[in-house]
Amino acid sequence: MPRTDVTVTRSELESIAANARRLQIDVDELRERYRAERDRRFNPRGSGQFHPIAATNEYSRFDRDPWAPEIEPRPPMTETLDVLIIGGGFGGLGAATRLVKAGIDNLRVVEVAADFGGTWYWNRYPGVRCDIESYIYLPFLEETGFVPADKYSTGGEILEYCRLLGRTFGIYDKAVFQTRVVGIEWLNAEQRYRVATDRGDTFLARFVITQSGIFSRPQLPGIPGIDDFEGDSFHTSRWDYDVTGGDATGSLDRLVGRRVGIIGTGATGVQVIPQLARAADRVIVFQRTPTYIAPRGNGPTDRESFAALAPGWQQQWIDTFDRITTLLDGLNCPINDGWTAFGRHQAAALQEIGSRLDPDARAAALEASDLAWNQELRNWVDRTVHDPHKAAVLKAYYRTHCKRPGFSDEYLEAFNSPNLTVLDVSATPIDRITPKGVVVGDTEYELDVLIHATGFDLGHTWTERAGYDVVGRNGTRLSERWRTGSVAFHGLLARDFPNMFFMGVTQTSGTPNFAGLLVQQAVHIAHLLEHMRRHGSTTIEVEQAAQDEWQRMVLERAAPRAAALAECTPGYFNNEGEPGKTSVLGPNRFAPAVELYQLLAKWREDGRFEGVRIAGPEPRAASSGEPLPDGTD
Ligand code: NDP
Numbered sequence: 277m278p279r280t281d282v283t284v285t286r287s288e289l290e291s292i293a294a295n296a297r298r299l300q301i302d303v304d305e306l307r308e309r310y311r312a313e314r315d316r317r318f319n320p321r322g323s324g325q326f327h328p329i330a331a332t333n334e335y336s337r338f339d340r341d342p343w344a345p346e347i348e349p350r351p352p353m354t355e356t357l358d359v360l361i362i363g364g365g366f367g368g369l370g371a372a373t374r375l376v377k378a379g380i381d382n383l384r385v386v387e388v389a390a391d392f393g394g395t396w397y398w399n400r401y402p403g404v405r406c407d408i409e410s411y412i413y414l415p416f417l418e419e420t421g422f423v424p425a426d427k428y429s430t431g432g433e434i435l436e437y438c439r440l441l442g443r444t445f446g447i448y449d450k451a452v453f454q455t456r457v458v459g460i461e462w463l464n465a466e467q468r469y470r471v472a473t474d475r476g477d478t479f480l481a482r483f484v485i486t487q488s489g490i491f492s493r494p495q496l497p498g499i500p501g502i503d504d505f506e507g508d509s510f511h512t513s514r515w516d517y518d519v520t521g522g523d524a525t526g527s528l529d530r531l532v533g534r535r536v537g538i539i540g541t542g543a544t545g546v547q548v549i550p551q552l553a554r555a556a557d558r559v560i561v562f563q564r565t566p567t568y569i570a571p572r573g574n575g576p577t578d579r580e581s582f583a584a585l586a587p588g589w590q591q592q593w594i595d596t597f598d599r600i601t602t603l604l605d606g607l608n609c610p611i612n613d614g615w616t617a618f619g620r621h622q623a624a625a626l627q628e629i630g631s632r633l634d635p636d637a638r639a640a641a642l643e644a645s646d647l648a649w650n651q652e653l654r655n656w657v658d659r660t661v662h663d664p665h666k667a668a669v670l671k672a673y674y675r676t677h678c679k680r681p682g683f684s685d686e687y688l689e690a691f692n693s694p695n696l697t698v699l700d701v702s703a704t705p706i707d708r709i710t711p712k713g714v715v716v717g718d719t720e721y722e723l724d725v726l727i728h729a730t731g732f733d734l735g736h737t738w739t740e741r742a743g744y745d746v747v748g749r750n751g752t753r754l755s756e757r758w759r760t761g762s763v764a765f766h767g768l769l770a771r772d773f774p775n776m777f778f779m780g781v782t783q784t785s786g787t788p789n790f791a792g793l794l795v796q797q798a799v800h801i802a803h804l805l806e807h808m809r810r811h812g813s814t815t816i817e818v819e820q821a822a823q824d825e826w827q828r829m830v831l832e833r834a835a836p837r838a839a840a841l842a843e844c845t846p847g848y849f850n851n852e853g854e855p856g857k858t859s860v861l862g863p864n865r866f867a868p869a870v871e872l873y874q875l876l877a878k879w880r881e882d883g884r885f886e887g888v889r890i891a892g893p894e895p896r897a898a899s900s901g902e903p904l905p906d907g908t909d
Contacts (some may be wrong), residue, residue: 288571293621296652306647313673314845322852323735325498344390352476359383360481365394367487367779367794373445374802385451393438395491400524401515402551404431408789412594415795428574461747487779488742493733501709509726512544528555540729546682550690561698566672568653570614572683594792602868614683646675660688669700678844734848748773761864765818765826774817777801783830787869796873803880814892822887830866
């Protein structure tokens, strides 16, 4: 395995773990503090506080595609397909590659962007990099033979890799870019879906696979006056290099002499802020909640060791990563990063109590070790940031998995620059945005550039975020069916929506390595469609009882996480402090991921397809993909 860690930072991670093990923690005091910090940030408007950015709403100007501002003209298409795939990120690309490999190639990929890449198409902000090791994040490395340059790939490398997948598996020929699905309807007589797009296309597809993305709809903060600002302003996922100069590697030369404000200190803000500090005259970070920062330890791939890895290594690594991060063991995990360091730290706490079965003892041990880990990360802030006031503001107070942790060797260090100010806007929130800048309390902070690093819409329903509704059997609308949360057998199939596969985080699983989940879903779907093709079957639908049982099992498995999330500081993991309501990443999931993968694999091997009804062939069409009788081909 390529040991790529930078020695200094790797030992920092180890010393954080070692120190945390020695720390004496006052659990009650910290609990109290965490509660107070959570309450201070709770906004009764919940997810409703944000303004989602959409091509069709008042914030559409923030949605402009900076990478392909012009729409390539083309005539509308009318096609009959075996499979229509919505989304050209890792989900859609993964499904397409598995299907093409299985010989199912009468398919189309419809994508809003002008190329493949999904999240990595849009997010090209300065400093963009993956925060999961590229060796387990980039799918199908063993098949493509691609060797990531570094332990953590740049966004540019990931985007290029998506293009490579598109070229290697011939998916470009099947792609329709700059096209947005606007509606999907099941045609019972034809046993197909009619899919309409904003380019006037009509696709008649036997099967639809959708991965409309979880980070696909950016959002602005719910602060009045966003439109009043007279300087330059944009969202990080639509970075405006005309304003900043430079590129994704930095060198933002047009910020020289300018005053820049940035709202948001999540995973994106953590990567962007050091780049801004290097270039701009003055940078003000408006921070509501700090992110925990652990060392990153990036470094180049050791190509020799990489080449020597035994076949099957990638899935094995993905699985051990998921095992250690969900405390199922995996202590032999070859990955040495902040995720696994925390996992090992928690596992050590469990080993100390000597019993993994007593739930109360287990919960107490995990809490104490979590709080100690948190404390040691706060100590790291003190050791790194020289100004005690700044250090105090940058310290986080919530349990580790309340929010996505950050990994950076430059973020905290950047706050030692005198041009970088951090303002705590948790107790006194940003009041408004004016033509000149941002008002907090009695002070107006004048700015030339205002950047929104305020994340993505995860608080609305599936259909709102996707931007289209699906009309299934008997006129059933997905918007209605999933009004309070998605329900999907194996996270993929929903009753009354035959032949439609929902990829992503429906009722699947949570893992920091989201790409690994998408691969498993692609494998599963391809297996089903291959089986159906062999048997000439035309429809697949989950049985009601199986879906109900899945729902019950998911909620049961998610109960401990749901309880923990209720205690968490608000964020998209807990639906901004309201985990009981619809929550994309919250309690509505089958955990741990690796157990979901095993369950799916066993179900496939078993071959009985229990819980789903596979039917056909129908009398009217000899095989899927044939022209329909009405000649719409
Ligand atoms: P997040 O949702 O994580 O962060 C949004 C930020 O905006 C938070 O700090 C939030 O504060 C802040 N915010 C929102 N409204 C206001 C307001 N009114 N006033 C002040 N602050 C406000 O979005 P990101 O884009 O940072 O990250 C989204 C996800 O994308 C990540 O969690 C990660 O999964 C993924 N990602 C992955 C990367 C990778 O390397 N693989 C890199 C970047 C992103 P508060 O917390 O208080 O709500």
